[in-house]
Amino acid sequence: MKEANKKKSPGWSDVKTILADFDRARVLALLQDLYSSSKENQAFLHARFGLGTDPLLTYKTSISRWIWPDVSRAQDISIAKAKKAIGDYKKAVGRPDELAELMTFYCEQAVGFCREVGLSDEDFFASLMGMFALALKSTTTLTPAQRTHLLARLHETSRLSHDLGYGLGDEMDELMNEYRDVG
Template identity: 45%
Template sequence: MNPADVRKPVSVAKAKKAISDYKKALGQPEGLAELAVFYCEEAFNLLTWRGVEDESFYDALVRMFEQALKYVLALPQGQQVAFWVRLEQVRHQGQNIGWGVGEDFDQLWADAGLAAGASTPPG
């Protein structure tokens, strides 16, 4: 997502295609979870040095956060904990960027059965 040359545009499509290609080639649940969570983390890394005024960027981020939650929930519980910690950090970062991202993240988090501030699913 972060181009080597900062003059080149950010390509959400290329980042999403890489995940899609992985899913078709290997599709291992832990790898999908890693890629989706990493995508979200990198989106926030991008935002620390480059503003993005494109609603589609934020919509794609919310959709990837939702996918990340689904991929992590599909993992055995012992493999989930590290991902929940990372996703909680992403969710927290989303509270400060506007575009409704924080609210969407909170709703998706709750829909996944996670309590606010919790980094493990219930029961």
């Protein structure tokens, strides 16, 4: 039999078709169910609607948990989950200044963790360098005041990275020099 006879997986267009028949009360009920079903959905909606005093707090908490785990409690590192927090924020709101803030925070947390526990892991360092480059690149789109503040924090991250060895601080310095005059 041909593939056409198999039922395709439902997609956004299928959902959209059904939602078109929903009245306001049903849409609100659906959103309430989604809201109560997961912390991720709550964080998404809080960020999207600018609720709370710090819309980045949930995302920063997640980054900290996964990039600077509590080793005394045998918590694991997960670069993917830390990066997912940034991706989730980007989907929810994606303001360039706040994305740059989350990327810079990721770098600060990663360097802090390495310094605290003496971590020397090639994959971790590669992830840190990748995020450092993204953070620098993202600053080029910001206002001078926003850029100056983040660049100062990234410079401090670079300075602290010299203690980690493997040329990490030198690589960060090179990237900083590339972006110094941009913007």
